[in-house]
Amino acid sequence: xxxLSRDIEEPLDDVxxxxxxxxxxxxxxDLKLEEFVRFxxxxxVDERKRASLVRFVRNIGGATEGDSxxxxxxxxxxxxxxxxxxxxxxxxxxxxxxxxxxxxxxxAVWNGLxxxxxxxxxxxxxxxFETVKSFVSGQENRSKKNLTS
Numbered sequence: 001x002x003x004l005s006r007d008i009e010e011p012l013d014d015v016x017x018x019x020x021x022x023x024x025x026x027x028x029x030d031l032k033l034e035e036f037v038r039f040x041x042x043x044x045v046d047e048r049k050r051a052s053l054v055r056f057v058r059n060i061g062g063a064t065e066g067d068s069x070x071x072x073x074x075x076x077x078x079x080x081x082x083x084x085x086x087x088x089x090x091x092x093x094x095x096x097x098x099x100x101x102x103x104x105x106x107x108a109v110w111n112g113l114x115x116x117x118x119x120x121x122x123x124x125x126x127x128x129f130e131t132v133k134s135f136v137s138g139q140e141n142r143s144k145k146n147l148t149s
Contacts, residue, residue: 033084033098036077036105043104050108057112068118069130072109082135087128106131 043050053076060075062068073082086092089099100106110127113119119127 033081036081037098040103040105043108050104053105053108054112054115057109058115060112061116062118065119065122065126066130066133068113068116069127070134072113073131073134076105076109085135087132087135100131100135 043053057072057076060068060071062071077085084095084098085100086097087100089097089101091097109131110124113127114122
């Protein structure tokens with residue numbers, strides 16, 4: 001379960017010049033859902049962390065709005081955590097999901113995305129649509145990851 005814990009060993013040329021430095025701050029994080037929630041709460045009170053996350057997301061890049069949003073969520077939130085979240089926190093079967101709507105993390109990621117040229121004119125509705133798509137596919141990606149392991 002990792003928030004920003006993906007090892008970035010591939011070249012970052014298409015991600016932006018500052019992404020390597022910004023990602024170094026987050027390389028040591030290996031967060032489970034409970035820690036993810038604490039990180040969200042920390043973003044409410046720690047302006048430096050929020051600004052750092054915004055810069056990190058801004059430098060991830062992407063050719064289109066959808067591509068930018070999917071790349072951002074792939075870098076920021078692990079597949080396992082994405083599988084445990086949905087937009088409204090609605091229960092799926094016996095499992096209660098973590099609510100993303102109005103989350104400090106979502107707002108910080110959207111702020112970073114809006115500083116990306118591909119998303120500079122994006123509406124909240126468009127970013128919400130792409131965010132929901134990214135999180136809906138989290139469970140599928142988690143299943144695929146478990147099959148390959």
